[in-house]
Amino acid sequence: MSLSSQQQDTTTPQEHAWEEDEEEEELQNFVTRDVELSIHVYQLQRQGAVEEYGDSGSGDMDDSVMMAHHWTLPCEELEGVWDSLIFEDRLEVKLLEYVYTTILFSDKNVNPHLVSWNRVVLLHGPPGTGKTSLCRGLAQTLGIRLSRRFHFTKLLEINCHSLFSKWFSESGKLVHRMFDQIWRMVDDDDTFVCVLIDIAFIDRADIKMYIGVPPPKAIYSILCSSLNELWRAGIIHANHPLPERKDLWHYSAHNPEHSQILSQTTxxxxxxxxxxxxxxxxxxxxxxxxxxxYLQVSVSTMSAFLEALQRTVHDEQLSNAQLREERS
Incomplete structure (x- = not known):
């Protein structure tokens, strides 16, 4: 199909497609020769998280405190986390650009007393909205994309609850020991260190981003990726995977061959x-x-799975409403 034919199709009213954002429309119309490609070749570390322990202060050698998890990136354990992130307003891309800017300013020796930045990002929101996954995925992606600038990338996920142990007098020593270890890491100019802390001070954060529950468009993308993974695994039988939101413009309601896929996307x-x-x-x-x-079969059709999915959403929303009523 020629480019002119594709452009003509996009002007046809789409009853089943959501209105696309301007940024998505721009992505659909780029020309490859106008794009500067950045290709990164990397090898994943097989070792997963290493637990960092410290003396709890109780005097018992067996009663040590798990202070943090430590990853050397990129690693197999976090592979795919970044690609699974779905947020509004290109949130993950904005965080990447923030990190690139901090590195640029540091490399150019910008005076921090004249241009201030603390290298701190605060992500806040309800449980389960992807804050921790976003931090881990961001660190993994930085470990890949900054490999020419830094030979090593470390992710340290601090366990704040363990640091403030029941032997309160020892908490200060544990915190000091933890951050002394971090300082030793960042002393190496060839090492990029990401520190994930589940509690932060708002006034010290450079960026404050609220991570709320996903809107319908993001929910569509999340469920679409999940269903297509089941299609890939052979659990869902269908001629084609479900199209992503950005690809819906390819389908016309006036084309009989597209009727089934448009019905499923609806x-x-x-x-x-x-x-x-x-x-x-x-x-x-x-x-x-x-x-x-609702299914309990080895292979299901896409239509049957969507019907079961709708019933499941109804069940979960009803259960959530009952929980909220009990708490009130």
């Missing part, structure tokens, strides 16, 4: 709207619950 859109208010973590579990509760 069903998924309806399910996404019904799932409003659920966290990203809960949404990722919906396909599993749909299969366990």
């Amino acid at each position: 069903d998924l859109k309806r399910i996404s709207e019904l799932a409003q208010g659920m966290s990203g973590r809960a949404i990722r579990k919906l396909p599993f619950l749909a299969h366990a509760n």
